[in-house]
């Protein structure tokens with residue numbers, strides 16, 4: 001019975017074909033034919049030995065294996081190779097014509113199935129075809145991966161540019177409104193501190209930071225005369241103000257894939273727990289948590305800064321107001337998280 005010692009020595013790194021057969025004479029005949037075609041062959045006398053060889057030298061482009069061998073047979077080797085060396089092209093050889101086995105092998109990923117005895121010209125043709133197919137698969141994958149990477153890089157860059165533009169718009173919105181100067185940045189900072197208190201980290205926290213910064217971006221579309229009106233608003237003016245979350249969401253729609261949480265904040269930051277908010281009249285937990293957090297930060301900042309229609313109020317009064325409306329307008333958990341985080345949030349530099 002042939003064993004590991006029976007296989008020829010090899011030069012690691014230079015082999016491009018592994019011939020596996022327990023019959024030394026068959027194996028050598030195959031190796032001679034392949035060498036004549038320019039292959040540099042390794043040999044193994046069983047499936048187990050073939051795996052040991054592959055472990056030592058790494059993947060070979062071509063493996064030609066007998067079906068019936070002691071220990072790990074051809075099917076077992078094919079399974080192991082597909083699992084660990086999926087880019088190797090495996091041609092199975094059998095001494096018997098078994099259609100079902102041949103079909104099974106092809107289903108399991110063998111490149112071809114040949115019957116012994118095999119002529120030089122047939123081996124050459126089948127090997128060339130197997131390697132050509134392998135080269136096409138590898139080429140295809142390379143182009144696909146490269147294309148995917150390039151498309152992803154471009155998508156990221158487009159989104160960066162879009163965000164820069166939107167952030168400049170947010171600054172422009174505040175620049176034309178002295179009363180809300182710094183509002184978006186403060187809301188963003190309060191919301192981040194509150195969300196951190198509630199256990200948010202990493203990307204979800206980044207979403208809240210950006211959502212807080214952009215929550216009122218839709219006001220770009222609201223007339224200044226309405227935004228700055230000191231007196232009571234008419235029904236039509238109220239309608240205009242109420243449109244800003246939907247308008248903002250529409251403006252930011254290119255973010256829908258990467259940052260859906262930002263869009264949820266922009267659309268739902270005026271919803272109320274009791275369903276009396278706008279634009280959708282969502283109730284309780286139907287309101288996205290990110291929007292409930294930003295609503296607390298937004299309400300606090302609105303109370304503590306001067307508005308066209310009223311003076312600012314101290315933080316203590318604002319906190320009392322938040323607690324008063326917790327449960328009807330605002331999420332009580334978010335309010336308490338804000339109150340716990342407020343000393344930290346308050347110390348943050350206001351970079352607006």
Ligand SMILES: [Fe+2]
Pocket residue numbers: 215216244269270
């Ligand atoms: Fe708003």
